[in-house]
Amino acid sequence: MEDNNKACDETVSTTTEMEVVEAAAPTEAEEGDEEEEGEEGCEFEFEIGTDPVDLVQEAPDGVELYQRFERLENEAIEERERKRKAVQHQRQFPDQEGPSKKPRQDEFLGATMEEIDELMNFGFRRRRSRGSCGKKGRRKGSRKKLNPIVSTKIAQATVHYASKEYNEAIPLLHDVVRLAPNIADGYHLLGLVHDSLHDRKKAFNFHMIAAFFSRKDASLWKKLVAWSIKMGDVALVKHCLSKAMIADPDDVGLKFDAAMLYFNAGEFLKAAELYEQILRLSPENVQACITAAKMYRKCGRTEKGIQILEDYVNAGKQKSDLSVIELLINLYMSNNAHNKALRQIDKWHAALDSEKLPFHLEAKATICCAHLGDMSHAEVFLHHLPLEATKETIDVVAEVADSFFEMGNYDYALKFYFKLEFLTDNPDGDLYKKIGQCYMSLKERSKAVPFFYKALNKMEENVEIRLTLASILFEEGKEDETIILLSPSDSSEKNSQPKSWWLNSQVKMQLAKVYHSKGMLESFVNTIYSSVRDTLITESINQKLRPVKKLSKHVLIERAKLLAEQEPDSVFHGFRPLASSAELLKASRAKKLLEKRAALKEQKRAVAIASGLEWHTDDSDEEPQRREKQEPPLPGFLQKQENHQLLVDLCKALASLQRYWEALEIINKALKVAHDDIFSSQRKEELRSLGAEIAYGTTDPKHGFDYVKYIVQQHPYSNAAWNCYYKVVSKLEDRYSKHNKFVRYMRNLRNDCIPPIIISGHQFNSISQHQAATADYLEAYKLQPDNPLINLCVGTSLINLALGFRLKNKHHCIIQGFAFLYKYLRLCENSQEALYNIARAYHHVGLVTLAASYYEKVLAMHEKDEPVPRLPYEKPPSDQQDPKSNYCDLRREAAYNLHLIYKKSGAVDLARQILKDYCTV
Incomplete structure (x- = not known):
């Protein structure tokens, strides 16, 4: 419809009355002479009983009108495909009975199901000619004329619109879209009316419905694109752009807009494909060619970008634009195709009238030759460097120097870096850092020191430079200088907030290692103790945290916002935004869960009010406090094996400083977070042994009891282990329950183990239960009768027993005691x-x-x-x-x-x- 297209081609703000009249009243010639539509018509139609006006005004179900259109369209496509397959099957097997077979004319009173359905839905669905079932679209002149009533109302509404009688036109057009809901003309005219009334939202919604029923009306989709851009809805812009490009695939401007949209969304592959389409439509467009190649490189498809540039260059357009050649050379070099890049440079050089290449291309040729093993060009290029310091010269020399550095050719990299230092008035710290790294790679570490100092003066907060310089000084034996370098200055100590580099965990650990190597244990402990302790505490808390299954209300609302970015009174409120399918699924679930919680909350409120109780809102269940894992002061400290020795050294230093409680605290927390994938069994054994050895030095040995208990469990027949155990136990109270239970457990577990028996006897002696003590000593005597200590214990216990008041035969008991003592004397010679x-x-x-x-x-x-x-x-x-x-x-x-x-x-x-x-x- 030519006139209709004229009306749709109007701008957002202006529309002439004559165009509206022509758009609303199609001529007979247009209806009869129009060519086949193909896919022009809408893929779906409104069902019986659907009121389009209510869809716009009420926006039911949040409105999901757009989603409903998409769903109905997909269903229509699937139904059409199903019918096509059924017809094809019927043609191949005409005699076969099946679901695709048409019913006979006499089965339903002489009418087919298609005819009955058409009669029931007259005015809502288009009837397809019987002869066109195997052909898509419609035949020439097959468009159905409008109902006379509908045509009359459209004409009247058009006259009212032309006369600016908008309130009289709106009811007529409402009747039109109700009588002919699948015709775009009524919606389009309604949109124009509401636009004239400055109701942009309703105007946009009616235009959108009109666009759905006239898919190939490119001007209408472009108009919607302009409106959606003003509305600021990215997802809506994307949708309208995609439909507009389908309607007008030759519009380069639309493709540029869509490509920029995808680029801003980070979808570089789609943007590159659109730029490539632009290049096919406009082969002379250099910007599209360059941008397409860059987009393909961004998404990791450098080969495709190279192919696009090669096609452009081979077409003979390189004479007018050097930027394409430069980009192609860069892509060759990034793809390690240095021989191709060099050939391209030579080809460009041959096409030039001048004998000398441009400076930047000569630099790229030098880099390519170096990659191919020819270093002679590097010397020539170094001698031909200009002496004037321009930005181009500095950038090119820096590129060449960095390339040699990345190749590992540090000698030439140093030459170009020194040249760059000469050309630059005030070199930055990064240049000195690279020079120092070159000297380190060349095993000339002493020469690197002054350059690292220069870099550190320029970049004081750079932790990497400070640590590298400290490691060099420490290896050279300059420990005092290393300590000064890694220690915060006096000014930073006076301030409440020290400099950021001192807060770095690697700096503190490096300084602590230097202190430990010099034997400065107190400084070593003061440097690293608090950081290690806080790290162990944080790791312990993080291990206890478990993911909260119930999401908070705040999180659900944030997720559901993806489905509700538009304003509530818009038909397309809930328009699917630009997001992945996983994010949209989460948003849908969040919305349903919020509705379910709100309904449950309302139900509880109603029950409480009905019961006569006072209702109090309890948001504790709706807002679970989810604690996120905290970042420890020393990130990754436990995962590195070399740090485990630092942990042991810290505990030993604390013990040497008689800070036993702090040492035990570190050991306790380390073993609490020590899983098998973090600490080896040997390292855990070392920590427990250390804890057992220093446990008795604390004021409350209970904290070290578990360690000495573990040691004797691992070495039940070791006298040294039991001596350590008893040394700790002897400082405990007499009735310490854990100790007594453990001794009984070890005696029952190992009947031939003597130390727990003797310890039990000592415990009885300490509370003057000499008879029980004697029984324990005699039990040990049966196992080792020639042990001097056991004989001494039995003898003294019998004598103490004889001095009691309850024993009748005291003299006999004393004689027995002295008998054991004399045996003890004999054993001790x-x-x-x-x-x-x-x-x-x-x-x-x-x-x-x-x-x-x-x-x-x-x-x-x-x-x-x-x-x-x-x-x-x-x-x-x-x-x-x-x-x-x-x-x-x-x-x-x-x-x-x-x-x-x-x-x-x-x-x-x-x-x-x-x-x-x-x-x-």
């Missing part, structure tokens, strides 16, 4: 310690004469003193501070006890002489 214990036993039961004789034997012997056994990380005190430094020689203890005996017997002078000889400092 009459050592000073054994003689002293015998003397002390006689002194304890009142046999002072025998006690004095054994004390005198002790005084006659001399034992060499040894230092008190200590754990590996205990700090040994000086002899003046340690009262037990001479604990091996027992003569002072024996002299003191002997002087008590002499003093009690009245020999005061003899007692004084003993003290003077053995106990005087």
Whole structure:
């Protein structure tokens, strides 16, 4: 319809009255002489009972009119395809009975189902000619004329519109779209009327429906594109552009707009394909050619971009535009096709009148030759460099230098970097950094130091340069200089906020390693302790966090916004935005879940009000507090194996500084987050052993009990492990339940293990339950009768038992006790310690004469003193501070006890002489 197209070609703001009259009243010639439409008609039609006006005004279901159009269109296409296959099947197998067979004329009172359906839907569906069932579109002159009533109303409405009587035109046009809902003319005229009334939303909606029923009316779709751009709805612009391009596939401007839309959305492949279509329509368009190649490179299809540029160059257009050649050379080089790039440069050089290549192309030729193994061009290009410092010269030299650096040709890279330093008035830190990296790659680390210092002066906050320089200085033995480099300055310490480079975890770890290598344990701990502790705490909290299955209301609303970007009174409110299918699925689910929660909340409110209760809104279930994982101060600290040794060194340093509680805290938290994929079993064993060794040094040994328990579980027959265990347990309260349960468990688990039996006997002795202690010692004696310690324990326990009040045969028990003690003396080969214990036993039961004789034997012997056994990380005190430094020689203890005996017997002078000889400092 030519006149109709004229009306649609009008601009957004102006439409003449005469064009409207011509658009609304198609002529008879147009109806009879129109060519076949093919796919011009709409793929679907409104069903009976559908009121298009209500669809526009009420926008039911949120409105999903656009989605309904799409769904009906797809269903119509599927139905048409199904019928086509059925007809094809009937033609191939005419005698076969099946679902595709047509019913006989006499089955339904002489009429087919198609005819009955056409009669029932008269005015709503177009009737297809029987002879056209195998042909798409319609035949020439087959367009059905409008109902006379509809034509009359359109004519009247057109007259009212021309007379600017818009309120009289609207009811007539409402009747038109109700009587002929599948004709575009009524919707189009309604859109023009509402546009004249400055109701842009309704005008847009009616124009959109009209466009759906006249798919190939390109001017109408272009008009909708312009309106949607003004509305600012990207998704709507995309949809209208796609329909406009289908209606007018030769419009280059539409394709440019769509390509830019896809580019802004990050869909580079679709943008590249559109630019390629533009290039096919307009082969002379250089911008489309260049942009298409760039888009293909962005989406990783460099070969396709190269092909487009090659086709353009081979067509003979390279003489007028050098930018295409340069881009093609760049793509060749990025695709490692340096020989092709060099041939293209030579080809361009041959086409030039001048003998000398442009400066930037000469640089690219030098790079290509270097990649191909020819370095002679590099020397020539270096000597031909201009002395004037222009932006082009600096950029080209930097490109060549970076290319040699990436190739690993550091000698030539240095030459060009030094040339670049000469050309630049104020070189930046990145240039000095690259020079330093070149020297490092050439194994000339000392030469790199001054350049890294220059780079650091320009880029003080650059952590990479600072760490690289620190590692060089540390390897050269300049530890003090390394500490100064990695330590914050005095000014940053005075400020409340230190410089950002000091907050970097790698800087602190590097500085801590330097302190540890120099033995500065206190500085080492102060540097890294708080960061390691906070990291372990954060990792422990993050491991406990589990994903919340119930999404919060805020998250659901944000997701549902994808389906509700348009304003509520728009027919196309809920227009699907530019998003992936997964995002749209999440948005749909979020919308349904919000509606379900709102209905449930309303139901609860109604129940509460009906029960006479006061309703209080509880949003706790709707807004679950979802805690996100926090970033630790030392990211990735536990995942690196070299950091595990730093963790152990930190614990050892804390133990050496007698900060036992802090050391145990680090070990506790490290083992809590130590999974098998993080810590090896050997490393965890080392941490537990360290925790067991330093556990007794804390004021509350309960925190180290688990470690010593683990050690003896791993080494149940090791006396050293049980000694460490008992050293910790001895500082606990007598009735510590965990200890007692563990000892009983080990005794039941391993009947032949002696240490837990002896420890149990010691515990009974400490609470004066000598009979139970004796039973435990005798049980151990059965396992090892020749153990001196067990004999000593049995003997002393029997003597203590004999001194009680309940035992009747005390003398017999004392004799048994001394029998074990003398066996102990014999096993110890009459050592000073054994003689002293015998003397002390006689002194304890009142046999002072025998006690004095054994004390005198002790005084006659001399034992060499040894230092008190200590754990590996205990700090040994000086002899003046340690009262037990001479604990091996027992003569002072024996002299003191002997002087008590002499003093009690009245020999005061003899007692004084003993003290003077053995106990005087």
